[in-house]
Amino acid sequence: MISNFFSKSKPIHYIVVSVILLLVFTMSRFKMFSSGFDMMIFGEQLGLFLIALFSIFVFDFLVSRNGLTKKNSYNILLFVLYFAILPQTTLNTNLLFANFFILLALRRIISLRSQKDIKKKLFDASVWISIATLFYFWSVLFFILIFAALLVYVITDLKNYLIPIVGIATVAVIAVSYFIIIDKDIVSYVSGLLDYSVDFSPLNSKRIIISSTLLLSFGLWSLFYYIKNIKSQMKSYRPSFKLIILSAIIGLAILAIAPSKNGSEFLFLFAPLSIIMTNYIEVISEKWFKETLLWVLTITPIILLML
Structure with a gap:
């Protein structure tokens, strides 16, 4: 049974989620290699697969190191199942890289709870987000998460509020220098950054509608229990759980204003929703309901392939 198998963290779980992710990548790129094998394209796609796989590992480290869930593997199972439910998220190269760097930043932001190496963590987080912004x-x-973390963790030294600016400036200087070296028009690059759209018609397909409805409805349902559960957490851990909610809100905001909507922008929701839903699964007392919930998420990608 799925719920029992993933109820405790085991090394074999990493193998299972890796295989599932590989299947998702292979199925979503089947047409790409149907006309023939290209070693260059294969190398590029292998690199993207590794980025997505490393994202799962970074996410798991973030969760386990900061006690955001209990000691189980539901979080990485949900993360990879979201990839399967919305395989469009594996097709956008820039978003895969951006999400990877956001997870690295989130790991540093949440670790501010320890009140150790604050300046280093703030600098690292701002650099990772700045790099993600380039993609x-x-x-x-x-x-927003960085400054929210400073507030909820009650870090009052005003010097710490300037560190993210230093991180941004560092990446900006390196990026501008690179653009100058490759003779890229910086003005045209910057002018296209603020593009946005509130037109959701590109998402009007059966697969995306079913997938997004399932993802968001389960996430919203779990959120009520997640918020209720925050009060039962140790006082020092509560700010971290609140930051995960803010991360989900930011993900929704990006989904709303994304200039090109094709389903890949849901990727920013995977990490926070996996944590929120894992916390809900952990408190479900009825084993049959927990099992049914996980089976629905597992079978849905297979059903969607038939549409």
């Missing part, structure tokens, strides 16, 4: 501009909204 996908609206990743810039995640800078």
